[in-house]
Amino acid sequence: MFYLRYLLSELRRRRGRTVLTALGLGVGVGLVVTASALSSGLNDAQAKVLKPLTGVGTDMSVTRSLRPTGPPGPGGRVTLPSLGTPGSQFSRDTFVAGPQQTFKASRVQQVATLKGVSAAAGGLTLRSIHIEGTVPQQSTQPQFGAGPSRSIDTNSLTISGVDQRYPQLGPVTSGQLSRGRYFSASNTKREAILNYSYASRQGIKLGGTITLSGKTYTVIGFAKTPLGGEASDVYIKLAQLQALSGRKGLVNTIYVRATSASQVSQVAAAIKSGFKGSSVTTAGDLAKQISGSLVDAKNLTDKLGTALEIVGLVAAFLIASLLTLSSVTKRVRELGTLKALGWRQALVVRQVTGESLAQGLLGGLVGVALGVGGAFLITAFSPTLTATAAQAANALPPGGPARFAFGGFGQGATQAASTTVSLGAPVSIGLIVLAVALALAGGLLSGAVGTLRAARLRPAEALRSVE
Template sequence: MFFTYLRRELRRRRKAALVVASGLALGIALVIIVSSVSSGMTKAQDKVLESLYGLGTDMTVTKAAAAQGSTTERPRFEFDAKGDDSTQSTDRVMVQGFQTLAATTVDKVAEQSGVADAVGGLSLTVMKVDGQFKRGEFKQDESAAQDSRSGPGGGSGQPQGEVQGGGASFDVNSFTVYGTDVTQQDLGPLTSSAITKGRTFKAAETDAKVAVVDASYAKEKKLAVDKTVTISGTKYTIIGVSTADSGDAAANVYVPLKQAQTLSSSKDKVTTVYVKAADSQQIDAVKSAIQKNISGTTVTTSADLADTVSGSLSTASDLASSVGKWLSIAVLIAAFLVAGLLTSSAVSRRVREFGTLKALGWKSGRVTRQVVGEALVNGLMGGVLGIAVGLGGAYAVTAVSPTLTAQLGSSGGGGGAMGGGPMGGGGAGRQTASKTLDIALTAPVSLSIILIAVGLAVTGGLVAGAFGGWRASRLRPADALRRVE
């Protein structure tokens, strides 16, 4: 009887049911689209941060910033004169930011409560200067020479003229080198790249002259597996080529940590400690513990890095998380209220019907259940329609894939907003390296979003049913009899 009556009433009031379902569908579709776009924003930001941190890293530990006004080391290049036209070539291997920590800091960090793993790395910049000095040639002034010979006293006897030509031409080429702990390769920047050719390091190659090069750098310099790359006069055999997941690698060349320490004369030194927390919910507590127990360090979490992301990605993310969220809530509330009011209004127009049913023996509870059942079906219809529209909107966003830009490294200071890793770090007053990434936005729809949509549909139906059911329960048979003509 319940379902028969339900089907008949919904068919008889198709327009009203469609209005209620459409209102709920609009709110549910908006929730799905905003939630999926927000999820896409989060993934885009994670991809940006992976290019700085590496997969699985929750925070980095770097040397604390030096006091303002202190002097920092500057690169110096010295050349020897070698004949008239001498070719000069020299390399200078520098620690990025000129800030290092003792390698023992890695063990201290690993001992802190809440730390699951910690690994050190050394980030270097190699500046290679190639060029040639050319000696100038003296050109004698012929007219002045004749005057000096024919004049009284035969002139001063000194040749007259000027030095022409000569000078120097030098080319400066720089690239980045990252020293990685080959015994622990599950943390650090190299984990955000995939080995596309060759292989990665072996645990036994702690001090071997081997290297992994980034695919873009390998293409530019025409490097390949089994060839060699020279760093400050030392040749390293290329064992693998890596491609960064985000399209921008943390370094051009990766070598074992001990080799990087040797190249930069930084024995038992690291620039960055990459940390993985045992519980992602305790990252702030781990950060506080490290800063409290290990002096002279700066701890940078992924949340800190996210604050340095600017550009259209940051703007769109803020809009999706603030304006989009509140707009969705406002539309949902409005949809629920409209559905409730329409259902209540429909009950008012059915006074004679419900009053007659009560006169025939229907109890108030049965009438209420009938109204709630109709409203619940309307809500489910709205949910199905809203999910369809929401999925269509999310698919459209993914198909178009608008490109957003992320600007990184806009602040200065030691340790930097970049956490002092391969992409940043620095001494006092040093501006962190600015970096722009282009990220294609997608709008992935997860099962949890669909379940939320279903829950909202049911909730909308129950809210509408509560309005109508409360109104129906208050009807008396006498109200119906008074309206019978």
């Protein structure tokens, strides 16, 4: 009890040194808290941007690119004689594959059985070209530079087939719906989910209908494409798109979910090994496509934040150690008197260390207050950061007029997009505990420096010193 009263009285008697030491430790610890909270906020912002693309960090997609071995075939090419006799009316829908090769849907089940795979779903994304109008008269003389006939209207859109058994895995998920509902389990109901931007351009309302290859589909929901995602205009059930396009039993994408984020690389390697010519896109690949102020700030924090934290802590610990050493030097007569009165060396060391730990605790509380205040200011001002995904080189703008088909059509790919996200700086209980622990460590370190000086004191020499 006497020890505790003596310790507290010494802290009060040397109030200036106590406050200065606590502030020194507090500034360093506060810098750590603020920088860590800022880094956590940037991580949360980045996760918010990438989460629709990567689920919980365990999702990946598998495709196989086309590798032409000769001149391109007719593909989506449409010639005038194939439309009918000149002057007759026609309407035709054609489904064209893009740069992704179709393969048997049985491959999905093979991937699903791999170790580390939680679920796998197939998908099919195609370009639908609608051509209608009057067959023009064919000229015997070539007209170089002439565009499509004005009597022919062409339009195209990207359409994806979704395996509705996996609402959280596929080209569109239930979490991406901004309005409406997800697909029903039945394959007989003709339902469609539209990209929100496409629906706005076309003036299509929820509950309205669209026509694909002569079949009418009811619009049951609108989806917003995540940043960097593949922007399809229309999503229907996989089996129905396979039937419409004449590709029964075929898919061109496998959506895979690993059992944990740590197994993503192993699963990706196993897929590439067992599925020759395949390409696996993971969360890391998608993150590399994102740029903008969000990424710049994250990179700056990763590189500079840790350095600032280390410099702040080293400076704080150094200040505390120097102040403690100075205090012990000024208290030579006092500590020598205690030894002369019978205090063992261990008691003197305990006294100095206890005072330093108490100052460290005060410094931790000050640091937490400063750090939480800094994090609060960041959250209050909530600076807006931008994340941008560049358009892939082979991407086509969705939902627009198609060139009259004197050549093939490519599949839409990753679309250029930009989004903004507000920056916060969350402070967790764990971070507060870490801050106090660092301050106590600083106090313990400074106490250790002081005890080395105090342990060498001799009562006779101490009593001869003049303060």
